[in-house]
Amino acid sequence: MNNCENLRELILTDYLDGEADDKARAAVDAHLLQCADCRSLLKEAQEGFVMPLETVAREAVPAEIWISLQDRISARTSWAERLREFFGHMAGEFSYVKLVPVLGMAAVMLLTGPVILQNSRTIQAKEKAQQEYLVGLLASSGNSSEAASDAAANPIEEYFL
Numbered sequence: 771m772n773n774c775e776n777l778r779e780l781i782l783t784d785y786l787d788g789e790a791d792d793k794a795r796a797a798v799d800a801h802l803l804q805c806a807d808c809r810s811l812l813k814e815a816q817e818g819f820v821m822p823l824e825t826v827a828r829e830a831v832p833a834e835i836w837i838s839l840q841d842r843i844s845a846r847t848s849w850a851e852r853l854r855e856f857f858g859h860m861a862g863e864f865s866y867v868k869l870v871p872v873l874g875m876a877a878v879m880l881l882t883g884p885v886i887l888q889n890s891r892t893i894q895a896k897e898k899a900q901q902e903y904l905v906g907l908l909a910s911s912g913n914s915s916e917a918a919s920d921a922a923a924n925p926i927e928e929y930f931l
């Protein structure tokens with residue numbers, strides 16, 4: 771079968787890059803299932819070409835950052851100096867004036883948070899009590915006749931209004 775010749779270019783280009791469309795990908799997948807030669811070709815291509823590129827890309831950036839970090843760390847002598855630098859930097863970036871509204875908001879939320887929570891719990895409890903009252907009324911009046919239901923509606927309305 772001449773299929774290998776036709777598919778190899780595709781395997782080594784778009785299929786390898788993950789850019790083959792669904793139809794081409796399906797054709798290659800189907801061929802790879804039955805062709806050990808093309809499987810090993812793909813494996814070699816992945817190991818020889820794609821993986822080294824990915825490894826380089828993954829390691830290049832951290833190495834760069836690490837070297838520049840090492841330079842900066844070794845340039846300083848003590849932790850105190852580093853801390854002073856850090857907080858000096860912080861003070862420069864976020865001035866105290868900018869922090870005041872933020873701290874104010876945080877304080878307000880801390881103070882009102884529990885109150886709001888407490889209120890919502892009270893409301894929930896009240897709603898639960900109302901529901902239980904309603905259920906109790908309906909249960910005691912019974913659903914045997916229309917007249918009984920109408921009679922039960924009046925105390926319910928009185929309770930809520």
Ligand SMILES: [Zn+2]
Binds near residue numbers: 773774801805807808
């Ligand atoms: Zn093949």
